[in-house]
Amino acid sequence: MVAPLLMLLQMTSVPDVDILKSxxxxxxxxxxxxNLQKALFESMSFSGANTGLSMFGNSLILGLGFAIGKVVISMMAAYAIVYFRLxxxxxxxxxxxxxxxxxxEVRIxxxxxxxQKLGLLNSYTGLIVPLIASATATFFFRQFFMSVPDELVEAARIDGAGPVKFFIDILVPLSRTMIAAIFIIxxxxxxxxxxxxxxxxxxxxxxxxxxGIKQITQGLEGSQQVPEYGRSNLLAILAILPxxxxxxxxxxxxxxxxxxxDK
Incomplete structure (x- = not known):
C-alpha cells in the first residue's frame, strides 16, 4: 500500500522530462x-482561480459541511424515531x-x-445540502439510541428535562464516539x-x-508539451493526506x- 505513494513522492522530486523518458x-x-510551489500556488487555467490551495480549501469545506450536516440531520431523525411516539x-x-x-448516481x-431550480448551482450550499440526508448514519444513531437505558430517560424526565434538553445535555455527550465514527466515514x-x-x-x-486532479489528468492525456507529472502527483498526495x-x-x-x- 505504501509503495505506490513512495513512487509518487519520488516522481515529484525529479524533472518531468526524466519521468517522460524513463x-x-x-x-x-x-x-x-x-513542484510543491506550482501545485499550491500556480493555477491550472486561464482564470487563475483554481490553485492547489484554493481547491484544498473547497474540498475541506465540502468534507466538513458534508460530515457535520449528515451527523446533525441523522441524529435528529433517529431521535425522533426512537423517543417520540409517532x-x-x-x-x-x-x-x-x-x-x-x-x-x-440513480437520483443525480x-x-x-x-x-438548479433553487438557484444553488456554483455555491457551497448546492454542493453540500442536497447530499446531507443519510440513511446509514440514521440507522447507526437509531441503534445507539435504542441501547440507552430507559432508566436514564425516566431520570431525566423526573428532573424536568424536556425533549431538547435531554437531547443536547444527555444524548449528545453519550454519543461522542458514535458521532466521531460517523463523522470520519x-x-x-x-x-x-x-x-x-x-x-x-x-x-x-x-x-x-x-x-483539479481530473483536470490535470485530462491535460496530461491531450497536451503536446511535457506533462506536469510533478505537480499532478503532489496534488494527488495532498488529496490523500486529510x-x-x-x-x-x-x-x-x-x-x-x-x-x-451493541452494548
Whole structure:
C-alpha cells in the first residue's frame, strides 16, 4: 500500500522530462520544492482561480459541511424515531432505510434539477445540502439510541428535562464516539466526491481537489508539451493526506463508535 505513494513522492522530486523518458526510478532529485510551489500556488487555467490551495480549501469545506450536516440531520431523525411516539415512526424509518437502494448516481438528474431550480448551482450550499440526508448514519444513531437505558430517560424526565434538553445535555455527550465514527466515514466520503461537484460546480474558483486532479489528468492525456507529472502527483498526495490523517488519529474513536451500539 505504501509503495505506490513512495513512487509518487519520488516522481515529484525529479524533472518531468526524466519521468517522460524513463518513468519512476530510485533517483531522488531536487525539484520537489519547485513542484510543491506550482501545485499550491500556480493555477491550472486561464482564470487563475483554481490553485492547489484554493481547491484544498473547497474540498475541506465540502468534507466538513458534508460530515457535520449528515451527523446533525441523522441524529435528529433517529431521535425522533426512537423517543417520540409517532404513529408512522417505523414506516418512516424503513422509508429512510430503503433510500440505500438509491445511490447518488440513480437520483443525480432529479437532484440536479431541484438544485438548479433553487438557484444553488456554483455555491457551497448546492454542493453540500442536497447530499446531507443519510440513511446509514440514521440507522447507526437509531441503534445507539435504542441501547440507552430507559432508566436514564425516566431520570431525566423526573428532573424536568424536556425533549431538547435531554437531547443536547444527555444524548449528545453519550454519543461522542458514535458521532466521531460517523463523522470520519462521512468526511472521507464527502472529500472523495467527484460526480456531484462536477455536476454542480462550473466556476473554476470553486473546484474541489478531486476535480483539479481530473483536470490535470485530462491535460496530461491531450497536451503536446511535457506533462506536469510533478505537480499532478503532489496534488494527488495532498488529496490523500486529510482522510488518512483523520482515520489514523481518530481510529480509537472510530472503532468504539461502531461497537458501542451493541452494548
Amino acid at each position: 518513468g519512476p526510478s530510485l533517483e531522488i532529485g531536487d525539484q520537489f520544492w519547485s 404513529k408512522f415512526a417505523m414506516l418512516a424509518f424503513w422509508l429512510i432505510f430503503t433510500t440505500l437502494l438509491l445511490p447518488l 438528474v432529479p437532484s440536479y434539477e431541484v438544485t 462521512m468526511f472521507v466520503y464527502g472529500w472523495n466526491q467527484y460526480l456531484w461537484p462536477t455536476m454542480v460546480i462550473t466556476e473554476e474558483g470553486k473546484y474541489t481537489l478531486v476535480q 482522510p488518512v490523517a483523520i482515520v489514523i488519529f481518530f481510529q480509537n474513536w472510530f472503532v468504539k463508535g461502531l461497537t458501542e451500539s
